[in-house]
Amino acid sequence: xxxxxxxxxxxxxxxxxxxxxxxxxxxxxxxxxxxxxxxxxxxxxxxxxxxxxxxxxxxxxxxxxxxxxxxxxxxxxxxxxxxxxxxxxxxxxxxxxxxxxxxxxxxxxxxxxxxxxxxxxxxxxxxxxxxxxxxxxxxxxxxxxxxxxxxxxxxxxxxxxxxxxxxxxxxxxxxxxxxxxxxxxxxxxxxxxxxxxxxxxxxxxxxxxxxxxxxxxxxxxxxxxxxxxxxxxxxxxxxxxxxxxxxxxxxxxxxxxxxxxxxxxxxxxxxxxxxxxxxxxxxxxxxxxxxxxxxxxxxxxxxxxxxxxxxxxxxxxxxxxxxxxxxxxxxxxxxxxxxxxxxxxxxxxxxxxxxxxxxxxxxxxxxxxxxxxxxxxxxxxxxxxxxxxxxxxxxxxxxxxxxxxxxxxxxxxxxxxxxxxxxxxxxxxxxxxxxxxxxxxxxxxxxxxxxxxxxxx
Amino acid sequence: xxxxxxxxxxxxxxxxxxxxxxxxxxxxxxxxxxxxxxxxxxxxxxxxxxxxxxxxxxxxxxxxxxxxxxxxxxxxxxxxxxxxxxxxxxxxxxxxxxxxxxxxxxxxxxxxxxxxxxxxxxxxxxxxxxxxxxxxxxxxxxxxxxxxxxxxxxxxxxxxxxxxxxxxxxxxxxxxxxxxxxxxxxxxxxxxxxxxxxxxxxxxxxxxxxxxxxxxxxxxxxxxxxxxxxxxxxxxxxxxxxxxxxxxxxxxxxxxxxxxxxxxxxxxxxxxxxxxxxxxxxxxxxxxxxxxxxxxxxxxxxxxxxxxxxxxxxxxxxxxxxxxxxxxxxxxxxxxxxxxxxxxxxxxxxxxxxxxxxxxxxxxxxxxxxxxxxxxxxxxxx
Numbered sequence: 001x002x003x004x005x006x007x008x009x010x011x012x013x014x015x016x017x018x019x020x021x022x023x024x025x026x027x028x029x030x031x032x033x034x035x036x037x038x039x040x041x042x043x044x045x046x047x048x049x050x051x052x053x054x055x056x057x058x059x060x061x062x063x064x065x066x067x068x069x070x071x072x073x074x075x076x077x078x079x080x081x082x083x084x085x086x087x088x089x090x091x092x093x094x095x096x097x098x099x100x101x102x103x104x105x106x107x108x109x110x111x112x113x114x115x116x117x118x119x120x121x122x123x124x125x126x127x128x129x130x131x132x133x134x135x136x137x138x139x140x141x142x143x144x145x146x147x148x149x150x151x152x153x154x155x156x157x158x159x160x161x162x163x164x165x166x167x168x169x170x171x172x173x174x175x176x177x178x179x180x181x182x183x184x185x186x187x188x189x190x191x192x193x194x195x196x197x198x199x200x201x202x203x204x205x206x207x208x209x210x211x212x213x214x215x216x217x218x219x220x221x222x223x224x225x226x227x228x229x230x231x232x233x234x235x236x237x238x239x240x241x242x243x244x245x246x247x248x249x250x251x252x253x254x255x256x257x258x259x260x261x262x263x264x265x266x267x268x269x270x271x272x273x274x275x276x277x278x279x280x281x282x283x284x285x286x287x288x289x290x291x292x293x294x295x296x297x298x299x300x301x302x303x304x305x306x307x308x309x310x311x312x313x314x315x316x317x318x319x320x321x322x323x324x325x326x327x328x329x330x331x332x333x334x335x336x337x338x339x340x341x342x343x344x345x346x347x348x349x350x351x352x353x354x355x356x357x358x359x360x361x362x363x364x365x366x367x368x369x370x371x372x373x374x375x376x377x378x379x380x381x382x383x384x385x386x387x388x389x390x391x392x393x394x395x396x397x398x399x400x401x402x403x404x405x406x407x408x409x410x411x412x413x414x415x416x417x418x419x420x421x422x423x424x425x426x427x428x429x430x431x432x433x434x435x436x437x438x439x440x441x442x443x444x445x446x447x448x449x450x451x452x453x454x455x456x457x
Numbered sequence: 458x459x460x461x462x463x464x465x466x467x468x469x470x471x472x473x474x475x476x477x478x479x480x481x482x483x484x485x486x487x488x489x490x491x492x493x494x495x496x497x498x499x500x501x502x503x504x505x506x507x508x509x510x511x512x513x514x515x516x517x518x519x520x521x522x523x524x525x526x527x528x529x530x531x532x533x534x535x536x537x538x539x540x541x542x543x544x545x546x547x548x549x550x551x552x553x554x555x556x557x558x559x560x561x562x563x564x565x566x567x568x569x570x571x572x573x574x575x576x577x578x579x580x581x582x583x584x585x586x587x588x589x590x591x592x593x594x595x596x597x598x599x600x601x602x603x604x605x606x607x608x609x610x611x612x613x614x615x616x617x618x619x620x621x622x623x624x625x626x627x628x629x630x631x632x633x634x635x636x637x638x639x640x641x642x643x644x645x646x647x648x649x650x651x652x653x654x655x656x657x658x659x660x661x662x663x664x665x666x667x668x669x670x671x672x673x674x675x676x677x678x679x680x681x682x683x684x685x686x687x688x689x690x691x692x693x694x695x696x697x698x699x700x701x702x703x704x705x706x707x708x709x710x711x712x713x714x715x716x717x718x719x720x721x722x723x724x725x726x727x728x729x730x731x732x733x734x735x736x737x738x739x740x741x742x743x744x745x746x747x748x749x750x751x752x753x754x755x756x757x758x759x760x761x762x763x764x765x766x767x768x769x770x771x772x773x774x775x776x777x778x779x780x781x782x783x784x785x786x787x788x789x790x791x792x793x794x795x796x797x798x799x800x801x802x803x804x805x806x807x808x809x810x811x812x813x814x815x816x817x818x819x820x821x822x823x824x825x826x827x828x829x830x831x832x833x834x835x836x837x838x839x
Contacts, residue, residue: 020458178461431468438472 003239004192004447011037011149016246020172026247027144027167037149038112045111052086053146055079056121057139060128064135076129080122087118091314113153115311119278121146124160126282133161141168150243154236156254156274166249173248179430181245186437188238191408193445196232198401199224201446207365210375217395218379219355224398225365226358227405230259233272257413259357262350264328267357275311279304297333302326317363317372324360404444493554496541500564508538508825509558511551512572515765515807516542519814520570520821528822534829536567548574548742552749559756567834568825569753570761570786573746573777575770742776750784759834761825764788766797766817767807783832789820 002008015033019026038046059079063072090111124142127133136142145164151157173181203224206213213221237254244251254274261267268276284304290297302323309322332349339346359376366372500506510520522538529536541554551571558564750760763786764777777785791798794816802813809817 017458172458175458175460178458179464182461182465427464431464435468435472435475439476442472442476 003236004189007040008037012243012246015149016173016178019247023172026169026249027140030148030167030247031140031144034144034147034149034152038147038152045114048086048090048111048114049117049147050143052083052117052121053139053143055082056125056146057136057142059125060135060142061137063125063129072129076125079125083118083122083125087114087311088314090114091310116155116157116275117146117152119275119311120157123157123278123282127160133159133164136160136164148244148249150240150247151251154233154240155272156237156240156252157278158251158274162252163249169248171248173246177245177248181242181247183430183434184242184245185239186242186434186441187408187411188235188240188242189445190404190437190441191231191235191238193235193441193447195401195405195408196228196235197446198397198444199228199231202398202401203228210366210371210378213375214378214381214383216379218376219358220395220398222358222362222376224402226259226361227402229361229364230255231405231408257409259354259409261353261357263353264325264332264357267353268325268329275308279308283307298330301329301333305329312364315367317367317369320369321360321363328356493541493543496539496543497557497564500539500541501561503539504563505537506539506564506566507536508568508570509566510538510540510542510570511546511554512542512570512765513546513574514542514544515767516540516546516570516572517544518804518808519766519817521815521818524815524818525822525825528819529826532823532826532830534826539566548572552745555749555753555760559753559758565756565758567757568759568761570763571746571749572765573762573773573780574765574768575773742772743779746776746780760784761786761828763821766809767803783828786821786824786828789817794820 011033015030018029018033022029035046038049056079059075062075066072066075091114124133124145128135136145141164142160144167145158145160148158148163148167203221206217206221207225234255241251241253252274254272256270256273258267258271261270284300287300287303288296289300305322305326306319307322308325309318309320312318312321335345335349339349362372362376363369366375500509508522508525510516510522512520517540520540520542522540525538526536529538555569555571558566558569746762750762753760761784762777762780764774766788768774768788777787789797796802797809797813797816797820802809802816804810
């Protein structure tokens, strides 16, 4: 079930009404709503989810029942191996499921949300093994945590010790939570339908016929795609966080203005942070982090980024994407002292971060790395005959979309957190922006049933 | 919670009101077609156009206005033409554009060429339109319900099998391409439908009534006697706000289905749950074209209905032939202009190449000049 559908809004409204008027713990009701939400994906996907849940539940109970560290680690290793194998099998198009990128999604072969769900289950198992969270003896607690519908498909990935206690509470949503949650959802729809979908409308044709784009338009297209990807994903996260807040549950933030990053290290603190934190806590640090010398640190960074690339999908483009980000981070680390001595070099590096990030994201759009390279090479083709192939009216729409993105970013940076200071008694101040943004979304949005980009991962 | 819900309801009403007002005030009537909007702007900018061509990709590629004007000039007519065709245009849309042109005095030409092509649904490419967008979700939901109900009630063989032989032959047999059964004529079909309806009604009359309601509700009809927005199953020109629940025209049914005795009675739950719009589409199509031509004439504009080259629709040909007016232009005679029908004249099966398109344009201009010479400028026969 897509977030951009009447069915989702109806489900959310039902869930909000149910949890608001019932003082019982929310987990059972939310689990039922989550199953209803996920049922659209089909019985196979639901069975797979429950299979992984059951695996995590049983193994966590086994770990909880033993004091021996070796046995615990063995159980953990077995459970994580099985979960990882399932993830790899699901993501390998040619192995078990005959899927293509286009075919994936609600009716496709890749089980919806399996990547995020898999990571969340693994984090639970590791946390139980490390005694960071208590083992849940009630299967429904774990199931409601694993399948909590607002964040089931694309995150944000939450830790058990943070989410489960909230799910087990029976408190009602306050007016402030309802209104701020709803506002967040409205902005999420705006980002997805008005900015991301409209950019998709402009760029889709060019990405299908990359040979017609030359010169600076290549770079513009690359940047537009990055903005689209960001608005698509952060729009989803906004809807997820807003929906959860309406249910009186706080989810973690996943983005902190990543396109204003001044370094790659900074970028990874701002982009998809819950996944980044997961890889740091459950892969980078267990591998030794930066405590075992420079060479080992470099190896660990590269390993994390390669796995992160593969987590997006099994394909050379994702491997290359991870490899490039690993390289950029290593170069940044190695050149740190030099950049601090030469301010000009530091400034140049800062300026090059965003273009490099955008260039790497093109591998998500043009899966064949060689095709992507040929496309980027066309930047240097400045012959007037080629430059006229671009429809300028499309570029006007692109500029409009970018302006909307700029306004949204400004609002997020300077006004979003002002919500706490608002006077919730004044209805006009609260509802005016909601009504305006909703109307703009209706008028300018593209309602073409397109899925969120990250659904394919 | 109550406070939030109350405010939410008020805000929703306010948004609906504002949205309706903004759609009425600002929405571009040319929907989301970028090509059409661009061409309209170009027309407004240049002004003073005598002939406007509407059409789909065939008109887009086949008609060269410069060549058309030059040929007309050689025939003694000084006219300026403009090709306002777009890729993937639809019949209903052409007529809508005609009305847009007629409504705007600055753009109103003397002659408009409108192709006669098969009636089809509005294409999905119009999803940029605010009007279309605004109601699309609800309409899609209704269409989905309708289709699901159809699947359950009509098309599932197992369902019919459970009713035994009384249920008669399934409609799927009649419409399946794979079926070896010869398609029955309309009378047999309607009879079959009625039999099944009668049989099924014994089991679940209430369900059938609901079915009918869904079907009717999914049709955005304005008035029973206005066939403009029929002809397609899920067309979406009028907003559902204007539609009413049971406005399906039974008088219309009597007119267009040739055997009124087949109806048991004029009851709301009888026939139209099984309606196939294509059954009566040619008549509606013809009626619509004639009505539009008359309306244009009242505004001092003459409509020419032409049959595009490479037209394969039998329905369009029939409708075109039935328009017994002087303002109709058919396709070039394949016996005298064999070169236009030669395989080498085609870029791909449905489109002429540039050279052949020039020839076709010249032929069209000559034919147009002949008609102009033989008739009154407004089409009144001399």
